[in-house]
Amino acid sequence: MEHADLLLLHAKQVATCAGVAPRRGADMKSVGLIEKGAVAVRGGCITAVGPTAKIVEKYQADQTIDCTGKAVCPGFVDPHTHVVFGGDRAGEFELRIKGASYLEIMAAGGGIVSTVRHTRESSVEDLVTSAARRLDGMLALGTTTVEIKTGYGLDTANELKMLRVIEQLALEHPCTIVPTFLGAHTVPVEYKQDTERYIRLVIDDMLPEVMKWYEASLFSSRGVPLFIDVFCEDHAFDVDQSRRVLQAGIDRGLKAKIHVDQFNRFGGVTMAVELGAISADHLEVTDQIEIETLAQSKTIATPLPAVNFNLGAHAYADARGLVDAGAAVALATDINPGSAPCPSMPLVMAIACRFQSLLPAEALNAGTINAAHAIGLGDQTGSIEVGKQADLLILKEGDYRHIPYFFGGNPVETVIKNGHIVGEPHVRSK
Numbered sequence: 001m002e003h004a005d006l007l008l009l010h011a012k013q014v015a016t017c018a019g020v021a022p023r024r025g026a027d028m029k030s031v032g033l034i035e036k037g038a039v040a041v042r043g044g045c046i047t048a049v050g051p052t053a054k055i056v057e058k059y060q061a062d063q064t065i066d067c068t069g070k071a072v073c074p075g076f077v078d079p080h081t082h083v084v085f086g087g088d089r090a091g092e093f094e095l096r097i098k099g100a101s102y103l104e105i106m107a108a109g110g111g112i113v114s115t116v117r118h119t120r121e122s123s124v125e126d127l128v129t130s131a132a133r134r135l136d137g138m139l140a141l142g143t144t145t146v147e148i149k150t151g152y153g154l155d156t157a158n159e160l161k162m163l164r165v166i167e168q169l170a171l172e173h174p175c176t177i178v179p180t181f182l183g184a185h186t187v188p189v190e191y192k193q194d195t196e197r198y199i200r201l202v203i204d205d206m207l208p209e210v211m212k213w214y215e216a217s218l219f220s221s222r223g224v225p226l227f228i229d230v231f232c233e234d235h236a237f238d239v240d241q242s243r244r245v246l247q248a249g250i251d252r253g254l255k256a257k258i259h260v261d262q263f264n265r266f267g268g269v270t271m272a273v274e275l276g277a278i279s280a281d282h283l284e285v286t287d288q289i290e291i292e293t294l295a296q297s298k299t300i301a302t303p304l305p306a307v308n309f310n311l312g313a314h315a316y317a318d319a320r321g322l323v324d325a326g327a328a329v330a331l332a333t334d335i336n337p338g339s340a341p342c343p344s345m346p347l348v349m350a351i352a353c354r355f356q357s358l359l360p361a362e363a364l365n366a367g368t369i370n371a372a373h374a375i376g377l378g379d380q381t382g383s384i385e386v387g388k389q390a391d392l393l394i395l396k397e398g399d400y401r402h403i404p405y406f407f408g409g410n411p412v413e414t415v416i417k418n419g420h421i422v423g424e425p426h427v428r429s430k
């Protein structure tokens with residue numbers, strides 16, 4: 001018999017999300033289901049997955065969990081978040097209910113720049129504490145890997161402060177954390193009349209400092225990539241400015257991401273694909289031509305439906321069209337204090353199913369294996385495959401479709417991160 005640290009046995013279903021990845025087209029409908037399945041974990045990694053009958057013949061473990069009547073799936077990956085921020089924008093929530101639009105609030109000096117004010121005023125310690133609390137909530141809802149953006153500092157010192165907060169979270173929190181530099185989130189008030197000068201600050205001043213920080217950081221020593229992102233939109237940056245910011249990051253070895261086509265379409269998708277961006281996110285107003293462009297590229301299309309739900313907008317990204325065209329589609333919460341104060345990947349999947357016509361299997365692949373590819377970790381997490389991190393969820397029900405179907409609560413009973421139980425377990429020691 002071989003030794004395992006942990007065995008999950010007798011699961012009604014194991015939705016492995018294993019196979020060709022990232023998933024596209026018809027492959028999005030397969031979650032690699034194993035009935036009466038089991039998973040063996042050793043040294044924090046998955047060492048075997050298959051029918052329970054086969055696994056029990058081969059493995060003995062220190063600890064077993066009886067998953068009778070329950071489904072097991074990969075930990076969720078949230079590939080687009082702004083989970084580090086100071087203050088909140090509950091007042092804007094009321095303004096939007098009364099009819100103000102997100103862009104109107106932004107143009108009037110609210111929105112992102114108001115969070116910038118609060119974030120600049122906050123200490124590293126306070127930002128770590130508040131973000132860790134949010135990450136705890138996300139982990140309990142099944143998210144085991146999280147990308148986190150800067151973008152509420154918008155000057156060199158405060159962008160670096162945000163990066164240090166993200167690094168501290170990676171040290172302290174069980175979630176795997178991946179950093180993204182979003183110095184070009186919007187133009188801060190002190191540069192309002194001079195976007196060009198701000199772009200130069202981002203490229204010539206912030207980026208060299210960010211690279212210095214990264215090279216000495218925990219992320220670089222762990223081989224975790226750093227991404228660069230930009231908000232290509234009215235009141236933020238046009239296509240040419242966005243291209244220059246992303247290209248400057250690419251020239252220094254960073255991988256590009258983009259906020260694009262949220263409200264206005266300027267051709268940013270085509271630009272991002274030309275630059276080989278790892279993901280293009282939002283995509284609410286992307287047209288058929290650029291959907292095809294995405295489908296023929298390696299860039300992962302990442303709709304953020306909690307934003308549209310929260311903004312009360314009817315313009316959801318055409319996730320159905322993206323899948324049907326053959327794009328690799330991921331989902332993310334975009335958790336932030338303005339457009340999406342939402343920690344829940346299960347709720348995002350539920351909204352994607354009902355408002356974007358994804359099937360539960362497509363939504364699960366989008367929130368696991370494809371999301372892992374959208375942050376460059378597709379070979380480490382996002383599916384239940386031998387050799388990957390043991391990032392596993394035991395669901396309360398025996399059917400993975402309950403994740404989006406029974407919405408608004410928490411479908412996750414137990415969270416296992418790197419082989420360790422971090423949720424509320426029903427553990428039976430041998």
Ligand code: NIG
Pocket residue numbers: 082111112115231259262307334336337338339340
């Ligand atoms: O992805 N659109 C730009 N950035 C965020 C919102 C950030 C904010 O409103 O604070 C987004 O929706």
Ligand code: FE
Pocket residue numbers: 080081082259334
């Ligand atoms: Fe965002």
